[in-house]
């Protein structure tokens with residue numbers, strides 16, 4: 001990809017706020033536009049089924065304490081992330097999507113250890129990031145880097161590009177001092193910027209160019225994992241495809257894995273062969289691109305996808321109408337009992353209030369957390385989970401049933417799963 005068009009310093013066109021529905025989901029105005037320009041981009045990233053995990057997250061929790069202003073007594077907790085498990089394969093990308101406030105950024109900040117988690121584990125190359133102190137973390141901080149949403153506020157306006165990109169090299173002593181400048185110039189070249197512009201300041205660059213500077217800074221330490229939190233959502237749509245192309249290029253060249261946080265489902269579909277859907281601190285559905293975009297089984301995922309015109313038809317079984325969720329997202333301070341989505345779910349029944357639906361594997365690379373999982377219009381009448389949980393259809397204890405322990409929410413996928421279509425055990 002040639003970034004020539006971006007090399008000259010041109011002010012960005014003002015970025016229009018995307019239209020959103022009452023629930024704050026990005027809708028028609030943004031996603032199809034990315035689809036239009038994505039024709040200039042590389043092909044969608046493919047899933048490598050043989051890739052080993054670089055990061056394995058298990059039962060990760062982050063509860064922020066709520067304190068009184070005077071005595072600093074803890075009077076409650078914000079359950080921002082509440083027991084999520086997933087795997088990011090080496091050199092691949094896992095997308096994290098969901099409405100505002102569902103815990104996406106907190107998850108990213110836990111992985112980069114900006115926060116110490118309340119509970120759970122994050123295994124990175126055999127070490128548990130969740131339990132480490134600062135000194136143990138220091139060498140690993142090189143390996144996990146972050147790209148931020150806002151290319152304007154994430155770069156210090158008083159530092160030159162050379163200082164910004166060179167600082168990680170100096171702090172971590174990765175190249176001799178004399179070689180820092182030439183390494184910075186190499187990195188600028190990799191991200192498609194003019195290497196001679198190392199002595200310019202961020203305000204001399206456009207938004208897309210600044211995001212390239214942020215990417216060069218993140219690449220400086222040759223990380224194995226990047227957490228990209230809405231990396232293109234502040235950019236003009238015509239620049240989005242160029243930056244996504246660049247991320248695909250560096251991913252391929254350096255074998256970097258991505259946790260890619262975004263609200264734009266069309267961008268995620270292009271960049272991420274696997275996607276996790278979050279709602280109020282939980283993962284409600286996770287799977288490969290095909291399972292999520294063409295075979296979503298969770299009512300929340302179906303509603304999200306129905307807001308994206310180009311994927312709507314597949315997600316809604318050929319129907320064109322948009323599924324509008326009513327009601328507000330409940331507070332993570334006092335989430336609903338059982339299924340957290342039940343206050344807005346059109347399918348909710350008694351069992352949904354009594355029991356949290358476990359995240360169950362229903363395909364080779366597909367898991368869903370719902371008592372009534374099914375393609376749109378094909379949700380079962382009886383709760384699929386009742387027998388497994390040892391309860392009756394209303395969620396009351398059933399003495400004749402024997403709950404199974406197979407529901408333990410392990411990260412990653414097993415070779416066997418519950419095949420909903422055939423009501424049998426599926427096998428890889």
Ligand SMILES: Nc1ncnc2c1ncn2[C@@H]1O[C@H](COP(=O)(O)OP(=O)(O)OP(=O)(O)O)[C@@H](O)[C@H]1O
Nearest residue numbers: 064078079080099100101102103104105106107332
């Ligand atoms: N430092 C904090 N202290 C207290 N609550 C927090 C803190 N950081 C985040 N939260 C709360 O945790 C929840 C999850 O926030 P988070 O920023 O992770 O959401 P998000 O999915 O990234 O949303 P968005 O799409 O708007 O960026 C929200 O209710 C938020 O208010």
Ligand code: SF4
Nearest residue numbers: 339342345352370371
């Ligand atoms: S468990 Fe119940 S409330 Fe939750 S998504 Fe499924 S049907 Fe809806």
Ligand SMILES: [Mg+2]
Nearest residue numbers: 104105106229
């Ligand atoms: Mg966020």
